Amino acid sequence: MIVTADDFGAAGEVNEAVEVAHRRGILSAASLMVGAAASADAIRRARLMPTLRVGLHVVMVDGRPTLPSSAIPLLVNRRGWLRSDLVAMGCLLARSSQARRQLAAEISAQFEAYRATGLRLDHCNAHKHFHLHPVVSQLLISIGAGFGLRAIRVPRESRRLLAGIDPNDHGFPSIAAPFAALLRRRIRAAGLCTTDQVFGLQWSGHMTKHRLLNLIRNLPAGLSEIYLHPATGPYAGHAPGYRYRDELEALLDVEVLAAARLVKVGGFGDFMTQEAPRHAIT
Secondary structure, rough: EEEEEEOOOOOHHHHHHHHHHHHHOOOOEEEOOOOOOOOOHHHHHHHHHOOEEEEEEEEOOOOOOOHHHHOOHHEEEOOOEEEOOHHHHHHHHHHHHHHHHHHHHHHHHHHHHHHHHHHOOOEEEEEEHHHOHHHHHHHHHHHHHHHHOOOEEOOOHHHHHHHHHHOOOOOOOOOOOHHHHHHHHHHHHHEEEOOOOOOOOOOOOOOHHHHHHHHHHHHOOEEEEEEEEOOOOOOOOOOOOOOOHHHHHHHHHHHHHHHOOOOOOOOHHHHHHOOOOOOOOO
């Protein structure tokens, strides 16, 4: 399995949790926001942890852009930040070639900023899973090819397994399944890698010890990714209601550590052979 922390670089509280959870817990990977407020600190920490598999967390909505706002006026709000209205943004990309060109420029800038860190690119995913948008997924795959991209997250999880672990949490019907299926087909057609399943959607920000422990004990066959949002506490711009500290403590828990010893844990690069590094992991 791959155990990933998203939003690496968002704040010092996140970066500290990533380092602690990797050095003392089961965290094996992190997704870096190159334009976030504490990205420089995250990069510094990552360079001191060569066993942490780091990838790019592409931010196209609800965050700071890498390019000047004047270069991407259709993508930003009055503050100069990337727009947070995901539905409207998705519609804009579908109908405006100018918006698509601006987004392509921003994605390229983020890949370029990641390359400048000198860190190996283990994987890529998108903030708020915005790469489920068909236009965005096409751009991400085509642009990423020029930067050595080899693996992309497909956010799709087994609701049956979740119900068995936490029967009182009924969740909500997913409307993303068709988009996830399209993303998976595109990834495989491009010769890139993805996992067999991902966990963290329904319990985003609420991956407690009970949930994490039982996911590990009941992992399906194949390769799974479990992603979390650990932090030492709330920070500027944090998501309301997220149990950041509980997620960090779950990654450090002794029972979780014991369960993880029975599973091979790493990053995407650890599960790709040298002979066929760009084939989908199945």
